[in-house]
Amino acid sequence: MAEFSLQFSSTPLADTSAFRLLELPPELCKIVEEGLNSPAGPSLVIKGNPDEDAVLCTADKTYTIRSVVLSNSVLVATPDSSTKSQGDADAVVIRDQLKEILELAPSLPRLRRLDALLKDAEYNEGHEDEDGRMSEDEDSAPVLTYAEARETLQASDIELDRGLRDRRVLILGGYLRRLAPSYLTTILELLLTNLVSLSLSHEAASVAELCSALDGHDVSRDVCRQVMAWFGEVADGKWKVNVAAAVKEVGLGILRAYKDDPIAQSELLAKWCSTVGDTFESTVSLDLLAGNYLVQTDTLKDPPVTALAYFPSSQLPVDPAARFTDLFLTRPRWKADEIVPFLADIVVDSKERDKLLLKYTRTITNTEGIWYTARAKYNG
Incomplete structure (x- = not known):
């Protein structure tokens, strides 16, 4: 049986409270083990400002870090290669005593700060000649670049990219700009209309042809391509449209105007179908707008009238x-x-x-x- 000589640390002030014991769930253990055989090492990053609870991010997930008190203390011991006890026994140095363990739990990415940071960085119709910095007005210049967002926001890289897409945030000149909802609806309507007028398949539409068609409406080609990527897949110069996502956004664009004054359900559906056109009207469904409206029924009318009011969960x-x-x-x-x-x-x-x-x-x-x-x- 191996023998070890226990010693206390010669630098107790430096070692005390210098260690944390982190329990890894199986999926993170696998990442660490695979990272040991990679030159870059495991992709694990702890993020958080001093006023925030820290989170741990992998390439595609975010985990909350919480402290759990242990019923028994745990000693942190490390080998001391420079010291040998009497005989051939190895020396082990007691460095610290832990009374808690850090646990990880899957969490949603924390991206709500984006809403405040990009409040004054909206990109709207008529901004085609601006770069990402909005240099015409120093007071309204965006303070957040994509690189800064990756470094400071509590989300994995994949979750950040998904969050930017879901919030309709453009990356222009390295800066983040939120695309105005009304302008987004206009661009989508133009894309769907030109898909039909140019006889392009929504399974493989030419990106160049569509961008060229939108040039006549002063839509930036960079913006056009990014919007296409939000609502489908862009590869090899072709756009495979996510029809349901595009039709949903058009429906939201119509519904946004009816926050305080509800619109009759039948009227909304009629406007929605008319806007997307005959080719895509079969995709129109209220299920697409779930979580964005409240139903109000006027039972005093005969027959009763069902109306919808804009009420987005995102707010x-x-x-x-x-x-x-x-x-x-x-x-x-x-x-x-x-x-x-x-x-x-x-x-x-x-x-x-x-x-x-x-x-x-x-x-x-x-x-x-x-x-x-x-x-x-x-x-x-």
């Missing part, structure tokens, strides 16, 4: 407690199929969503089915 608080507060201040009770779409962007999976519903709501069953009401009382 609700990220914190679950605050999210449920806003939802129940808006409505005292929700059906499952109504409330679920408004929780999709704050949970990792359906299991976490069900935990939140159990924590923040109560269920009531009547002849109309199951309803969710607030577990706490909210006063407007």
Whole structure:
């Protein structure tokens, strides 16, 4: 049996609290093991400003880091190659004593800061001659580059790119610019219209032809290509359109105008179909807009009229407690199929969503089915 000689560290002030014990889930263990055989090493980055809770990011996922107190202390011991005890026994140095372990749990990327950082960096119609810095007005110049976003925002690179796409953020001259929703709708309408007028297949449309067609409408080719990439796949000079995503965005563009004054459901669908044209109207469906509207039914009319009001989940608080507060201040009770779409962007999976519903709501069953009401009382 091997023998070791225990010694205390000769630099206790420097060693105490200098170590942390991090428990890796299986998928991260695999990344570390594979990284040991790679010249670049494992791709793991801890991100967070001094006022933020730290997260650990891989190339494609984000994990929260939380401290868990141990019932028994753990000693951190390292070999001391420079010291040998009497005989041939190796010396082991006790460097620190740990009373906690750091655990990792899958988390959503934390990208809501983008909304504030890019508030004054909107790219709209008429900005075609500007570079990314918006140099015409120093006060409104963007303060965030793509490189800075990668370094400071708490998200993996793949999640950041997905977040920029979902928020419709352009990368121009290395700077981030949010594309104005109304201008995005205009560009998509032009793309769909020209797909038909140029007799191009939405499975493999020529990027060059479409960009050339939009030149006549003063749409920057760089912007045109990025919008295409948001709504499909661009490869080898061809654009394979994600028809459902493009049609959804056009529908949102129409719905945004009806936040305070709801639009009749039949009128919305008619406008939507007319805008996307005969070729794509079969894709039009209210299911595409889930999580972006509230249904209001006027029962005093005969027959009753169903109207929709713009109510996007993206503008609700990220914190679950605050999210449920806003939802129940808006409505005292929700059906499952109504409330679920408004929780999709704050949970990792359906299991976490069900935990939140159990924590923040109560269920009531009547002849109309199951309803969710607030577990706490909210006063407007």
